[in-house]
Amino acid sequence: MTTDNSKMPIVLIGNSFKYEIEATLKLFFNTARYSFGSDRSEASGDAYVVAEVSGDTLSAEVKLRGEAPVKRSITVDDTQDKEHEICRLIYHILSEKTGIAPPWGLMTGIRxxxxxxxxxxxxxxxxxxxxxxxxxxxxxxxxxxxxxxxxxxxxxxLDRIDSSAVSLYVSIPFCPTRCSYCSFVSHSMDSAVKLMPEYISALCRELEIIGKIVKDTDTKIDTIYFGGGTPTSVSAQELRAIMETVEKNFDLDKVREYSVEAGRPDTITEEKLHVIKELGAERISVNPQTLNDEVLKVIGRQHSGDDAVKAFELARKVGFKNINTDLIAGLPTESADSFRHTLDRMIELDPESITVHTLTIKRSANLFESGSANIKNPAAEMVDYSIPALMSHGYLPYYMYRQKNTVDNLENVGYAKKGFESYYNIFIMDETQTILGAGCAASTKLVYPDGKIERIHNYKFPYEYIRSFDKLMDKKEEVTECLRKIKSVQPK
Ligand code: SF4
Structure with missing residues (x-):
């Protein structure tokens, strides 16, 4: 398989298991593209998959790299899930042909x-x-x-989740530069600087509107999370304006956790840290990703490993007692030794939580274009090192998610010392608490008492968000309705 524009045909006969079969193929060829058909004649070229269901007989034919196709069939009974079993058939053929044994096997979901x-x-x-x-x-x-x-x-x-309360997510989707692996909607400060005053004023207006809905429905705010991008990309004054709006419009007294993702060390200043602390956030993230200067340069960061350590120490000096640090296993050009060095140094710094992500290369990332998606990567060795190293220092895994296009199909894991687990990180993975999103690219997850979930996505780009702000606010009716329904099932 290649990552050029050629697509591998997947022919589905007698079934419509498109999503799961594609997900199974992605376990082996995570950056490839696929085309779908239902006619046998479409299975052509050097590589293809035919998946056929005929009564109780499931058949798979797989051709790779121009080699002779492998064809297998099985018979299933009524207790077996045909979709799962045909994926298993394909999975085994691919595993034998490629020599790849995915660590999570056939498990393709994110949770x-x-x-x-x-x-x-x-x-x-x-x-x-x-x-x-x-x-x-x-x-x-x-x-x-x-x-x-x-x-x-x-x-x-999870057992302590208050499903009558809601969390608030505030999006500041700007970063000093774009990292080569980034697939988020993040805008470099150079391009965003002109829009910034208008963006901040729209964001504050949205926070006021959400604050009024929360107040009118007598809803408790459980956690607050400032994410992005890098929220500390904006100036200390701008950050103050946004955080003061939160303070004025929401009752912070009952908030269990208030986090600001400071993120990029090159955006962290003593003044911003004081603003964050003064306005009520007690948990921040300082995210070096790696302490290796060469690797930082390769991924497009403008700071050194030393800068990250200094930003961490500054946050301690300002008085933060709950700091998370994010690392990424499998960054381009990073060796297993260099990752070990980073992890050991972070453990020495003694943050309250450390999150170990594995590199994910989506098509929207610059790295994808450069072809790095295909380079052999020691990510698995890094992840294998991180688990016992962290656990033996009192960092316990407490949340995990997987993403498509992750190197070697590995996972992202948040580790924390006891009592420092982030509620918000669990809430975004779980589906029991409503999250209200404010700002460009934020999304709102409405969890109704009957378990129904609805999502409202804000506009992706700052100019759209600003221009179509009123249209977006029309959707707040749904938020009010959901919070009223949640309230109505609470004991008086
Ligand atoms: S810091 Fe995060 S959001 Fe910003 S460019 Fe890098 S990966 Fe993207």
Whole structure:
């Protein structure tokens, strides 16, 4: 498979299992493109997959790299899920042909821990949980253990979720420069500077509107999260204006957690840290991603590893007692040794939480264009090192998610010292609490009492957000309605 524009044909006969079959192929060729058809004649070229369902017979034919196609069939009974079994058939052929054994097996969803928690809630013993997930998804024991450990730490927090309360997400989608692996909607400060006053005033207006809805419906705010981009890309005065708007329009007294993702060390100043602290946020992130200067240059960062350490120390000096640091395993040109050095140094600095992401290269990232998506990457070795290194220093895994196009199909894991787990990080993965988003590219997740979930997405780009602000605010009716419904099922 290549990453050029040629598409690998997937022919579906007698079924419409497009999504899961594509997800199975992506376990092996995560940056490839696919085309879909239903006619046998469309299976042509050097590589293709034919998946056929005929009654109880499932057949898969896989051709790769111009080699002779491999064809296999199985018969299933009524208790078996045809979609899952045909994916398993394809998975085995691909695994044999490529020599790749995906660590999460056939598990393609973004929330592996959710599956463990479902089984834990049914009070199944650990062995039984492992056996079921191993049988169904062929997950390796190493990953099952990680998902299980994460579930053990997450479950008591989930049990404390207040589904009558809501969280607030404030989006500041700007960064000093764009990192080569970035696939977020983040705008460099150079291009955004002219729009900034208008953006901040629109964001503050939206916060006032949300604040009024929250007040009118007598809703409690549980957590607040400033994310982006890099919220500290704006000036200390601008940050103050936004945070003061939050302070004025929301009752912060009952807020359990207030986080600001300071993120890029090159945006962190003592003045901004004082603003953050003074206006009520007690948790911040300082995200070096790596401390290796060469790698930082390659990914388009303008700061050094030393700058990241200094930003961390400054945050401590200002008085932050809850600091998270983000790292990425598998950055281009980073060696396993260099990652180990970064992780060991971060552990030495002793933040309250450390999040280890694995590099994900989406098509919208500059790195994808440069072809780095295909380079052999020691990410798995880095991740394998991080798990025992962090756990032996008291950092326990408490949330995890997986993304498509992640190197070696690995995962992102948040580790924290006991009592420093971020509620918000769990809430965005879970579907029990409403999250109200403010700002460009933010989204609102409305969780109705009957379990129905609706999402409202704000405009992606600052100019659209500013221009279409009134249209966007028309959608706030739905927010009011949802919060009223939540309120109506609460005991008086
Ligand atoms: S700091 Fe994050 S959001 Fe900003 S450009 Fe880099 S990856 Fe994207």
């Amino acid at each position: 592996p821990v959710k599956k463990v928690i479902e089984l834990m809630r049914r009070e199944l013993p650990k062995d039984e949980i492992f056996a079921r997930l191993r049988d169904k998804y062929e997950v390796t024991d190493k990953k099952l253990q990680l998902a299980y450990d994460t579930a053990v730490n997450q479950l008591p927090i």
